[in-house]
Amino acid sequence: MIRVTLPDGSVRELGAGATGSALAASIGPGLARAAVAISVDGAVQDLGRPLPDGATVSIITERDPDALALLRHSAAHIMATAVRDLFPGAGIGFGPAIDEGFYYDFAVDRPFTPEDLEAIERRMDEVITSDFPFTREVVDRSEAKRRFADDPLKLERISELGDDETITVYTDGPFVDLCRGPHVPSTGKLKHFKLLSGAGAYWRGDSSRQMLQRIYGTAFFRKDELAQHLMRLDEAKKRDHRVLGKQLDLFFFHQFAPGAAFWTDRGTAVVNELQRYMQQLQRDGYHEVRTPLMYNKGLWEISGHWGKYKENMFLVHDNETGEHDFSLKPMNCPSHYLMYQQKKHSYRELPLRYATYDVLHRNEVSGALSGLTRVRQFSQDDCHIFLMDRQIQAEVHRLTNFILKYYETFGLKATLKFATRPEERIGTDQMWDEAERALRHALEATGLPYELKPGDGAFYGPKIDFDVEDAIGRRWQLGTIQLDYAAPERFDLSYVGEDNTTHRPVVIHRAVNGSFERFLAILIEHFAGAFPLWLAPEQVRIVPISDAQTEAAAAVTARMRDAGIRAHLDDRHETLNYRIREGEIAKVPYMAVVGQREAEGNTLAVRTRGAGTKQDVVAVDEFVERLVGDIRERRLGPG
Template structure:
C-alpha cells in the first residue's frame, strides 16, 4: 500500500545489450536471461520508484492505479524449474478496481479449492493414481459407475444416427506420415518398438481421426449414404511431460466421444445446426450453460479463399439459424477449416472449453476420400471433427467440481443407503435393498455397529442422494423414512414401492433435482 500511495509511474526504457548488462551487473540471473535473448530482440527495462526490472511488460501507467490488492500465496520455485539451480521466491497476487469484485474473486477461489476434483475424487474414492502408470487414472468401482453412466448416455443419444466403431490402438508410422502427425506431433506420441525392424515404427494413437478416415476409405460411398458419422470411445495416449500431469485434467491416457462426420458441402449447414442443438442439450442435462465461439480462417492455412468463403458461410448460417449469440474469433480457426468451440460455465462461473465442431478440408485430400455424386463421378467429402465431452476424464473432473461431488441421482455411484436403526431391523432393511436393486437402483446396506447418527453423518459425507432409515414403524408398514441430501434432518415416510418408483423416475429422466 506504500507503493500504491506513492503512485510511482512505470517508465519503460529500451536499452541495448551492453547497457542492460551494465545495469544488472550484480544480478547473475538477469545476466543469464539477457545472454539468452536473441540478437533481434528488444530489451526493455521498467522502473517504478526504487524498483528496476528487466521485463517485457506491459505495465499499468502507475502504481496508484492499483486499488484492491490481495497477496494470495508465496511459493519457492527453482530457477528455470531446475532443482539443481537456486531456489527463488515467487509471490502470487491479484488486484481489482472494486472491493466487491475482489471479495467475489476470493470467494470463488475458496470455492474452487473446496471443489478441487483431485481432493474430492480421492475423498469420494472415485479415482487413484500410481507412480507405475503416471498420468493414467485407475477408476475405482465408484468412479467406473460414473464413467459408464456418461458413456451409456452418449451411446443412447447417438444410437440412431451414428455408427460406433472400434479401431486399433497402435499404428505404423505410415499412417501418421499421411496424417501429418509424424512430422508435427511425434513428441506427443508414445512410440513403440517393432521387434522385426528394431525401430520405433509404431505408436499408440493420440487421436482417432486417421483411423476413422481409413475406415471410410475402405468402402465405396454414394451421396445417398452421407453423412456417415463414425464415433469411437477407444483409449488414447498422449505423451504429456510428467511435470504437467494434473489430476484428471492433464492425463496421458483418456477416451473421447470422438466423432467424424463425412458429408457433402451442401449438408454442412443442416448438420452443424443438428450438432449445435445436440451439444447444448447434452450440457443442459448437467446444468452447464455454454457459450459459442466462431473461429475463422487463420493467417497460416491451406485451401483457396473460395473454399474458406464457402466453409465460413456455411458455418455462420448454421450458427445464425440457432438464434444463439456467439463470439467471433477471427483468425482462430484450425489451419484446415473454421470451427465452433463451446465453453461451458460451471456452477461457480468458471469457463471450460469443451466441445468443438471443426470443418476439415485437408484430411479428405491427404487420405484421398471419395463419394459418388448424383452425376456418378467421384467427389471429395468434407469432414467434421466433433467432440462434446472432449475427454471423459476431463469432463468428469469438471462435473466433480461443478457438483462439488454431490452428483445428480443418475450419476451417483451409490444412490440410496439403507440404515436400520438397530439390529432388529436388519432383515427389513435388507428387504428394502433387494426391492430397490430389483428396480435398478444402486442401493447399499449399512449395518455397521455404529450409532444411527454416526451412520447418517457418514452417508451425508459420502454425498449419497438418499438415506433410507428403517425402524419398527417402517419395518411393519413396508415404508422407508427418507432423508434427502441437502435437506437436513427432514424425513419423509413413504411406501417402499413408491420410493422405488421415484428413484426410477429420477434415473430415467436424468433429473438434476432429488
C-alpha cells in the first residue's frame, strides 16, 4: 500500500506500484481520459510510472499550462516516427517543444519538400490512429550507446551526459529515441497538429557543424485552438510590413544598398512624425545633439569596439594611410562621451541628457537581413544620461514613465523585464547591490508587474527591458534602460561635486523605439497599415464629384494644408467609385467628398476609414478643427 496526497490535501491509498494512470482512474473516468501527465513532488512525469509512497501529486490535464509543451514534445516524437518510416536511416537531432509548437532536426541527404511534409503528416495520422503507448525505459550508458550505435548525433549527446544523470529511452511503436521525457501516455493523444515549414538548421546551432533539416510544426489539444493559431499566422502574413510597405508606398529596398531602406515621401512623413513626437516629449530636460557618423579607430580602441565589435563595423579606407582606419559608427555612445568630455561639468548640471537621432551602421551578416526589422543602416531615438549614483532611482522612475507613456500613444501594452548581474561583470558587488536596488525601487514605483531575469544584465550594469504586445498578440522587445559603470571609466568622465572634488558619473543608455526602422515595421504590422490620423502619411483625401467642384475642393485642400494637415486632392477624371476604392486601399483615414451640395453649403461629406458608406456631413471649419485637435492629441483612430 502507498499513500499519496492530492492538491486538495486529501490522502489516497493505492496498491504498491500503482501508477499515475491508476490514480487518475481511481478518482474518476473523466479525469483518466483528460490526464496527460502527473506532477510528483513538483516534478512532471509520465502517467505510466509507479508513484512513490508519501508523494504529493497532482494530475496534469489538458487545461494545465505545462500540458501543451508536453503534447508538442510528444508530437515531435510522432513526427520523427513518421520521418524514420519514410526516410529510413535519417539521423535524429533535437526535437523540443517551443513557444508556438515544436520542431525536430533530421540528418537526411536532401531537404524536405512541401510534398514530403504532406506525406509525413499523413504518416503521422497513421501513427496516431495506431495509438502506440509511449514507454519509458531507464538504461545505462553502454546500453544507450548500443541502441543508438547507428546515429552519431545521439551518440554525441549520450557522451555528454553526466555520470549522475539518468539516461532514459522512450519508445512509441517502431520509434525509439533518447529522451528525458515526459510524454503523453500514447500517440493517440495527439489530435490537432500541422506541419508548417522545413528549413536547414546547424547541428547544435554551430555553423561549423553539419547542416540538418528541421521541420517546424504546431499542435493543440483543441481543434479551435489550432484553427485560431493558423488564422493568426495568416493574419501576421497579411500584415507583413514588407508587403504593406510596398502597397502603401512607404519604403523600398534596392539591391545596391542591401539592408538600407529608401523612404518615399509618404514613408518619410511617418518617420518624421515619430521623430517629432519624440522631440516634443524631450523638449524639457534633454539636449538634442548631432555628432559625426565616421570616426578614426582611436575612438573605437578606447571604447573597446575595435577589439570586440569590429566584425560588425563598416570600415572605411583612408587614402593617405592606405589603411581601413576609419569606421562608420555602430552606436552613439562614444560620440556622446566625447561631447561630455568637452567641458568641465558641475554636479549641478546632472542628470545631463544627450539625445540624438543620428544614423548608425552595423554590418549584419547577409543572411540576417530582413525587411525593416534587421537592417544595416538605421537611426535610434538614442539618449545617454550622465548622473550621480544617488540620482539613479529618480531618473529611472522618470524614464520608465516616459517610455510607458510613449507606448500608450500607440496602444501598445508594455511589460517590463529586470536583468541583474551576470557571471562575468566588472565593478564591485557593492556597486551592483546599489545599482540593482535603485533600479528595482524605480521599477516597483511604477506599480507594474515585471519579470526578473537573473544574470541577464550587461557586463557593465543591470538593465530594464521593455516588451510590447501588438494588436495580434505578438511580443517585441523595444526599449531599454541600461546602467553603465564601465564607460565612464574608459572615457575618464568626471564632474565636480559639491565638495569641490572630482567624481565619476554613471551613464544610462536609453532607447524607446529601439530603431525607427524596426519600430515602424512593428507599427505597420500592429495597425495593419491603417495608421492613426496623426501618423498617417496622407490624412485626408479630398474627392470632388465632378469638374464643377474641383475649384471648391482645391480650396478646401489648401485650407487644410494651411492648418498643417496632410491633405491631397484627387481630381482625376475617374469615377467616384474608383477614387473611393483607391482611397480605401491606401488606408487614408478620411475621404472628404465635395459634390454640388457640399460646395454650395461649405460642407464636406466625410467618409471615415473602415466605416463603409456611413457618411457624415460636416461644415469645413468644424471638420478642420476636429482634425487639428485629434492630430495634436495624437488620438488613436479612426477605426
